[in-house]
Amino acid sequence: MNRVTTFAAALAAFLFGTLPAAAQGIDETINSIFADYTGWYVGLIFADLPGTNFSWIALWLVVGALIFTFYFGFIQLKGFGHSIRLVKGDYSDPNDAGEVSHFQALATALSGTVGLGNIAGVAVAVGIGGPGATFWMVIAGLFGMATKFTECTLGVKYRNEYEDGHVSGGPMYYITKGFKERGLPGGKILAVLFCIFTILGALGGGNMFQANQAHAQLSNVIGDYPGWITGVILAGITFIVIVGGIKSIARVTEKVVPFMGIFYVVVSLIILIMNYDMILWAFGQIFQGAFTGLGVAGGFTGALIQGFRRAAFSNEAGIGSAAIAHSAVKTKEPITEGYVALLEPFIDTVVICTMTALVIVITGVLNVDADTGLYVWDEAAGMISTEDGVSGVELTSRAYAQSFSWFPVMLAIAVVLFAFSTMISWSYYGLKAWTYLFGESKASEVIFKVIFCLFIIIGAAASLGPVIDFSDAMLFSMAIVNIIALYLLMPIVKAELAHYVARLKSGEIKKFT
Amino acid sequence: MSQEVFVVAYEGDDDSGSLLEYAIERAKKEDAALHIVHVLEWSPYSFLTPEEVEERHSRRKEELARAKAVIIDPAVVKASDAGLSATGDIRYGQVVELIAEIARQKSAAMIFVGRSGSNSISARVFGSVPLGLAQIAPVPTVIVP
Numbered sequence: 069m070n071r072v073t074t075f076a077a078a079l080a081a082f083l084f085g086t087l088p089a090a091a092q093g094i095d096e097t098i099n100s101i102f103a104d105y106t107g108w109y110v111g112l113i114f115a116d117l118p119g120t121n122f123s124w125i126a127l128w129l130v131v132g133a134l135i136f137t138f139y140f141g142f143i144q145l146k147g148f149g150h151s152i153r154l155v156k157g158d159y160s161d162p163n164d165a166g167e168v169s170h171f172q173a174l175a176t177a178l179s180g181t182v183g184l185g186n187i188a189g190v191a192v193a194v195g196i197g198g199p200g201a202t203f204w205m206v207i208a209g210l211f212g213m214a215t216k217f218t219e220c221t222l223g224v225k226y227r228n229e230y231e232d233g234h235v236s237g238g239p240m241y242y243i244t245k246g247f248k249e250r251g252l253p254g255g256k257i258l259a260v261l262f263c264i265f266t267i268l269g270a271l272g273g274g275n276m277f278q279a280n281q282a283h284a285q286l287s288n289v290i291g292d293y294p295g296w297i298t299g300v301i302l303a304g305i306t307f308i309v310i311v312g313g314i315k316s317i318a319r320v321t322e323k324v325v326p327f328m329g330i331f332y333v334v335v336s337l338i339i340l341i342m343n344y345d346m347i348l349w350a351f352g353q354i355f356q357g358a359f360t361g362l363g364v365a366g367g368f369t370g371a372l373i374q375g376f377r378r379a380a381f382s383n384e385a386g387i388g389s390a391a392i393a394h395s396a397v398k399t400k401e402p403i404t405e406g407y408v409a410l411l412e413p414f415i416d417t418v419v420i421c422t423m424t425a426l427v428i429v430i431t432g433v434l435n436v437d438a439d440t441g442l443y444v445w446d447e448a449a450g451m452i453s454t455e456d457g458v459s460g461v462e463l464t465s466r467a468y469a470q471s472f473s474w475f476p477v478m479l480a481i482a483v484v485l486f487a488f489s490t491m492i493s494w495s496y497y498g499l500k501a502w503t504y505l506f507g508e509s510k511a512s513e514v515i516f517k518v519i520f521c522l523f524i525i526i527g528a529a530a531s532l533g534p535v536i537d538f539s540d541a542m543l544f545s546m547a548i549v550n551i552i553a554l555y556l557l558m559p560i561v562k563a564e565l566a567h568y569v570a571r572l573k574s575g576e577i578k579k580f581t
Numbered sequence: 582m583s584q585e586v587f588v589v590a591y592e593g594d595d596d597s598g599s600l601l602e603y604a605i606e607r608a609k610k611e612d613a614a615l616h617i618v619h620v621l622e623w624s625p626y627s628f629l630t631p632e633e634v635e636e637r638h639s640r641r642k643e644e645l646a647r648a649k650a651v652i653i654d655p656a657v658v659k660a661s662d663a664g665l666s667a668t669g670d671i672r673y674g675q676v677v678e679l680i681a682e683i684a685r686q687k688s689a690a691m692i693f694v695g696r697s698g699s700n701s702i703s704a705r706v707f708g709s710v711p712l713g714l715a716q717i718a719p720v721p722t723v724i725v726p
Contacts, residue, residue, distance in 0.1 A: 157625055166641045166673030168634050169625030176634050233639025310632070326628060396635035496631035 102534040106541075110534075113541040122373040125544045129380040132551040133211035136218050139558055140565065144213035144410050150572075151407045158579045159404070167398050170408045177393040177409065179325050180493030181416050183486035184281055184461075185382035187332075187479065190424040191463040195434070195451040197374025198364035198443055199350070200357025202425040204375025209417025212385035213410040218554050221406030221561045222246065223391030224399060230508070237395020238497070239388040239550045240266075240504045246557040258549050259504070262388065265545040266501035267516075272539015274494025275520060276527025278487035279303075280536070283528045285461065285483040289476070299528030302488065303521040310495050311517045325489045328482045329420065335478075336423035339471045343430045350429045362442055364452065382421060383413040387543060388550035392497045401577075403568045406561070424464055431467040495520050584666070585613040585690040590680045590710065592695060593619055593652030600695040600725045601656055605663045607693070607723075614666040616687055617656045618680060619648050623673040645671055677713030685719050692722040 114123045137144065153159065154170045193201045219239070226245040227237025240259040247255030283298040340347060356362060357371055364370045384390060390412060394405045428434065435444040435453045446453035458466055461483065468475040495517065502516040503509075527536075571577045589604045591597055601617075608615050621644055629637065653669035660667035672679050684692050694711050711724045 160625070162674075165625070166621065166623050166637075166644070168629065168637045171626055172629050173634065175628050176631055179628070180631070233642060234635055235638075309630070393631055393634070396631060396637075398638040492630055496635075 098530070099534050102538055106538040107534065110537045110541045113544050120369065120373065122369075123377070125547065126373075126377045126380045128551065129215075129386045129547055130208055130211065130376050132386050132554065133208065133213075133215045136214035136554070136558065137211050140214055140217065140562065142214075143217050143565070144210060144414075147217070147407055147410065148414075151411050153579075154404055154407050155411065158581050159577065161580060164398075168396075170397075170404065173394055173397045173405065174408050174411060175326055176493075177390050178329075178412055178415060179489040180389060180393060180497075181382070181384045181412060181490075182325075182329055182420060183490045184278070184483060185378070186416065186420045186424060187464050187483065187486075188281075188461040189378050189382055190421045191428060191460050191467075192451075193374040193378035194425050194428050195454065195459050195463060196364075197371040198357045198362050198434075198452060199353040199425070199429045200355075200359070200362065200364070200368070200371030201375040201378065202354045202422060202429070203358035204372045205379045205421055205425070206375075206418050208376045208379030209383060209413045209421070212379060212383050212413040212417065215385040215551075215554070216383075216390055216412055217406040217410040218558055218561050219386070219388060219391040219550065220394040220409035221402050221564060222554070222557055223395035224397065224402035224405045225560070225564065227395040235396050235398075236500055236503065236508065238266075238392035238500055238504075239546075239553060240501065241395070242391070242557060243549075243553045246553070246560060250556065250560070252556055258553060262546060262549045263501035263505050265542045265549065266388070266392075267498050267505075269539055269542035269546055270494040270498025270501070271520065271523045272536055273543045274497065275491055275523050276539065277536050278490050278494075279524045279527035280531075281461075282484045282487040285480045289480040294529070296525060296529035299525035302491075302528060303524040305488070306491060306495065306524055307517075307521045309492060310520070311514060325485055328485055331478075332482060333420060333423055335468065335472065335475070336427050339427050339468065340423075340430065342471060346430050347426075350426055353429055354425075364443060364445065378421065379413075379417045383416040385413050386547045386551050386554075388546050389494070389497050391550075392500050393493065401568060403561075403564050406565075428463065428467045431470040433463060433467045433470070491524065585611060586616055586687045587611075587613050588680060588684045588687060588689040588692045589615055589617045589656075590676065590692065590694040590714070591617045591619050591652065591656055593648075593656070597695055600693060601659060603723075603725045604693040605660055605665060607691075608660075608665050609663065611690075613690065614668070615660045616668050616670065616683070616689065617653060617660065618670045618672065618683055619652050620676040620679050621645075621648060621671065621673050622676065624675070641673075676710045677717060680710075680714060681717050681719055689720055691720055692718050694722060694724055696724050696726045 113125055116122060117124050117127065155174055157169060157171065160169060190205070193205060197204075222242040223237045223239070226242035227235050228241055229235050239262050243259040243262060244255045247253070247258075279299055279302055280295075282302065283295045286298055287293055287295075353362065357364070358375075359368055380386075390409055394409055397405055399405060433454055435455070436442070437444050444453045445451075446457065449457055449459070451459060454463055455466065461479070465476045465479050468479065498520060499513060499516050503512060506512045568577070587604060587608050589601065591601065604615060607613070648671045649669075653671055657667045657669040670683065672683070680692060680694070683689075692714060694714055696711055711722075714722050715724075
């Protein structure tokens, strides 16, 4: 007995003592290798436009969103009501009950995008760009709705359906099939490129970054402890869900995540109502800041850049991930998934991100010069000065804690759950890219899933700055390939839309309720 | 006068035997037809993972096939063997609402429902199927113990 305990103690001492040290050594090696070999690519993807601090990739996404908006005649405004009716189930055939509903498709896709960006990203944007960033964020979010409409329609239209009933879809499928249909060359190469970017993006931004942030939040609340512990636990749970097929855990989180999202919005609304006399002032700040900067170093462009960037990075419009998620839905009309998907940037960016921004502005965590009414710029930090110089998640946490002292704990739980659901979603996106490249077989699926789980541990344990930068670059590389394809294939969506609208008007497509 | 129809809300578990037997007995006496309905609980607002979304269509097929083979077909055969005209139906949704709706569509004379399930905690909190039918059923409803 004694020997067993001694052995266990020795093993524990070994694990706790040497693993972190070894991990640290490995960290540094991996980091320097990545920095040496991939740094140029990361630099290229996130390169700023000459004379600004606005990365060309954010412009790429915003310009794409603008083009789709005009090409489809402001579908996000004209089709908004129809989207809501679809989600409510007005057009769902009762005989199809038991199939995935439009509401479920929307909720599943949203659980992949709502997360850290809505909480931490917005705080960064408002901290650097001032309240005016909110205005541009909303504008970019509204335009992004058209991008989602385009990509998700194509995702459903060109998916592969197999005999056993399962489906695979996403940009890689619409790129190959759609290009072939239009007689365009290079489809296969673009699709393969997209898949490589997706796999690497899934392992990094969709996995390691999430695990890393979840651990950071946990150790903020509980106190510092080794990251690999969080990693092993998260990887274990993820393994049980995606490899073991134990859906109950996923179902629990999938239930808790929307609840957290709704809870977050409700708490935000309560704070806004408590400060109702300041709401008009806050909107004033947002509009004024949008065009003048209100003392922000970058002025008008500073606000614009931060807002656009936040929207583009938060709702994943144009990245192609949502097209993978929506293509799994059984539906007779591909365009209906487009209609449903256009609500995602609205909920993610226009509603949730704006709530965060409003609370940050209203609660006064950003320091204002009492004499001039302008924000106090902290030159050293490169952002508006805050109490104790906090930024990111902590700034959001501070703002909400002004009204509710328990909020930071809730926020930590929310961040961990959001991170987990984002990981589950991205494991699926990565898997679909993987099976496109390596074939649809159970064995190849399991290989990817195991690799995915191992990366969770690495992500939580290590501080792999350059690795995560590289994977972010991969996420946005997906957008380069995807948006090129969307430009080439958008006439197909337009034809589909015209056909659908005509049948809707003629009454051929009818309401069931 | 056309034949009366009795709708049976049939769960197909161990306790359902007595429900079916009672319904058959009553139908024989009244010379009525039986419409046996099995409802698979389903909400269009529950949350699914991306993989569940993908598998949903084939799962639904499996569930329907299983419900038909294991629950509805044997029940219909049992009723037919007893000399009744019997039909079966499998639906997805909320049990209470669907049974009431089907009873309306079929212009049923009566609904038969088992008492089983009324003792579970969730039934106590959210109400059971027989209690729900007692409130919204459009026709007289018999709760079979």
